[in-house]
Amino acid sequence: xxxxxxxxxxxxNILRSLEIILGxxxxxxxxxxxxxxxxxxLEARVPEALFLDINLPGxxxxxILRRVRGQHPQLPVVMIxxxxxxxxxxxxxxxxxxxxxxxxxxxxxxxxLARNAxxxxxxKREVARLRDADADGEILGESPAMVALRESVDQVARTDxxxxxxxxxxxxxxxxxxxxxxRSRRAERPFVRVNCAxxxxxxxxxxxxxAVKGAYTDASADRRGRFAAADGGTLFLDEIxxxxxxxxxxxxxxxxxxxxxxxxxTETKKVDVRVxxxxxxxxxxxxxxxxxxxxLLYRLNVIPIQVPPLRDRHGDVVLLAEHFLDSYAGRHExxxxxxxxxxxxxxxxxxWPGNIRELKNLAERLVIMHRGEEIAPSDLPLDLRGEVLAxxxxxxxxxxxxxxxxxxxxxxEALERDLIRAALARHDGNVxxxxxxxxxxxxxxxxxxxxxxxxTG
Numbered sequence: 001x002x003x004x005x006x007x008x009x010x011x012x013n014i015l016r017s018l019e020i021i022l023g024x025x026x027x028x029x030x031x032x033x034x035x036x037x038x039x040x041x042l043e044a045r046v047p048e049a050l051f052l053d054i055n056l057p058g059x060x061x062x063x064i065l066r067r068v069r070g071q072h073p074q075l076p077v078v079m080i081x082x083x084x085x086x087x088x089x090x091x092x093x094x095x096x097x098x099x100x101x102x103x104x105x106x107x108x109x110x111x112x113l114a115r116n117a118x119x120x121x122x123x124k125r126e127v128a129r130l131r132d133a134d135a136d137g138e139i140l141g142e143s144p145a146m147v148a149l150r151e152s153v154d155q156v157a158r159t160d161x162x163x164x165x166x167x168x169x170x171x172x173x174x175x176x177x178x179x180x181x182x183r184s185r186r187a188e189r190p191f192v193r194v195n196c197a198x199x200x201x202x203x204x205x206x207x208x209x210x211a212v213k214g215a216y217t218d219a220s221a222d223r224r225g226r227f228a229a230a231d232g233g234t235l236f237l238d239e240i241x242x243x244x245x246x247x248x249x250x251x252x253x254x255x256x257x258x259x260x261x262x263x264x265x266t267e268t269k270k271v272d273v274r275v276x277x278x279x280x281x282x283x284x285x286x287x288x289x290x291x292x293x294x295x296l297l298y299r300l301n302v303i304p305i306q307v308p309p310l311r312d313r314h315g316d317v318v319l320l321a322e323h324f325l326d327s328y329a330g331r332h333e334x335x336x337x338x339x340x341x342x343x344x345x346x347x348x349x350x351x352w353p354g355n356i357r358e359l360k361n362l363a364e365r366l367v368i369m370h371r372g373e374e375i376a377p378s379d380l381p382l383d384l385r386g387e388v389l390a391x392x393x394x395x396x397x398x399x400x401x402x403x404x405x406x407x408x409x410x411x412x413e414a415l416e417r418d419l420i421r422a423a424l425a426r427h428d429g430n431v432x433x434x435x436x437x438x439x440x441x442x443x444x445x446x447x448x449x450x451x452x453x454x455x456t457g
Contacts, residue, residue: 003048003118004028008038008064009080010056014103018051021107022114035059039067046072046333049098049117054081054088062091069096072333076117080105139172139179140323141316145308149176156303157183162255164300165278167307170357173278174238176307181234186274189233194226197239204247206263215264227260227271234274240300241281241292248293251275255299275300310352310359314426318344320356324363337370341439342377345419350384417452420445429456 005027007018015031022029030047032038035056042050050068054061065077079092082103089100098117101109139150156163157180165173174193181191199207206215210225226235237243243251254260255275259268277300286292310317321339329336339347352358362381370379377385420438427433435445449456 003114004030004045005049005051005114005118006038006041006047007031007051008033008035008056008061009051009053010034011053014053014080018110021110025111025114027114027118035061035064038064042068042072042075046075048076048121049114050075050077051114052077052079054079054092062088062095065092065095065097070335074121074330074333076121078113078117139175140320141313142319143308143313143316145313146316149305149307152303152305153179153183156180156305158185160185160274162274162300162302163276164283164302164304165276165307166304167278167280168309168355169280170355171307171309172356173280173307174236176305177234177236177238177276177278180276181236181274184234184274186233190230191234191236192226192230193236193238195238197242201244201247204244205250208247209250209260209262211263212265215262223262225262227254227273228269230273231271232273234276237275237277239279239281240277241279241283241286245291245293248296252293252296252299255296310355317347317350317352317359320359321347321363324360325367328364328367332367334367335373337366337373337375340374340376343375343380346377346380346385348422349419350387413452416448417454420448420452420454424454424456431456 003026005022007015007022007029009015009018009031010033012033015033019029019031030041032041035058038050038052039059052061052064052068056064061079061081065079068075068077076098077096079089079097079100080103081088081100092100098120099113101113139146139153141147141149153176163177163180165176167173177193178191181187194208196204206223206225208225208227210228211223213222237251250260254271254273258272259270261268283292283297283301287294287297310320318339321344325339326336328334347359354361362384366375366379372379420434423434423437424431427437431445431449432442435442438445440448448454
């Protein structure tokens with residue numbers, strides 16, 4: 001696929017010249033005459049490079065450059081002009097222009113700039129993609145629960161011991177497993193994931209151990225299983241609580257003896273695999289109900305690691321939200337919107353039943369659909385705002401009623417009272433640190449504490 005270049009110039013002969021020069025060299029060229037048209041084209045599709053006239057009717061080139069740098073930071077912009085001053089050239093460079101060329105321009109110079117700009121754009125996007133992928137691969141959070149989680153991962157990662165990762169759906173159990181593998185001695189070998197809940201009972205054995213031709217109706221050729229694929233590396237059995245009892249017996253044999261047979265085969269094969277497992281279920285209860293083998297649970301549960309739900313990670317929600325907003329903004333080549341203080345408070349007060357997965361989905365939706373520079377409470381989903389407003393609000397007389405059932409002034413005071421109490425609790429009553437978190441002056445917070453009747457002792 002050829003590189004695409006958008007040219008913005010109000011002189012038709014310049015547009016035509018660049019279309020001939022660049023098009024003849026294999027570039028896909030689109031030309032527009034105004035800055036407004038250019039912004040519309042960029043909204044629909046981002047090219048590999050932009051050639052932009054500095055003098056345009058309406059929005060001029062420098063204003064377009066400012067907007068492009070904010071909205072599409074990986075897009076290289078070559079400024080072109082026939083009579084630009086030194087000051088304007090310096091300003092264009094300061095705003096982040098890739099290069100500056102004056103009319104009339106020689107063909108070789110234009111082609112060199114086009115190739116260099118397109119290549120620079122590709123490199124920028126790849127660096128951003130790798131940076132985002134690497135950041136998404138880190139266990140983020142500064143809450144005590146996440147600090148303890150990272151310490152547990154660091155302690156067991158370099159060993160070959162089996163780990164059972166416990167936690168609600170969407171908390172990041174797969175990320176913990178991937179981190180254990182990445183920091184292990186097996187990091188250069190395969191990391192193979194199996195979602196036991198997504199594979200039908202009649203197929204789970206062949207999926208794990210493979211099958212020989214003719215072992216079942218659709219087995220038209222030998223099939224390699226996931227244990228063989230993970231040989232020398234790590235096999236992650238996600239949602240192992242949903243695995244059939246028959247498959248559990250075979251997994252137990254691999255853990256005990258390091259060998260198995262493919263479905264339909266009598267040939268015993270050896271395998272060297274570190275097994276990590278995860279579940280949101282209570283496996284002890286599943287054992288009592290006869291749905292899970294007790295001996296397998298003992299084999300898997302050498303080191304249990306509990307991944308906390310997002311509602312218990314006090315102070316991490318805004319950190320994660322801003323990280324996901326930045327990450328998705330880079331992926332979709334959009335500016336990252338900022339969270340207003342009131343929106344941050346709503347995110348912190350929400351229970352997040354879908355945990356990290358729900359927060360990531362919200363961040364991506366906001367990046368794609370939101371057009372402003374800031375996210376206000378009104379930009380957040382109704383169910384999120386409604387859930388927070390439906391929570392009990394502790395009034396000064398000790399009675400608890402939902403925020404939404406109070407008059408506006410009382411609801412506002414009740415919410416403010418709860419937010420201040422929560423901030424004080426997170427900072428052990430330290431008013432200075434609580435004020436900094438809430439974005440208030442210390443003296444103002446003292447006044448609000450007194451007015452709202454909040455006890456600090």
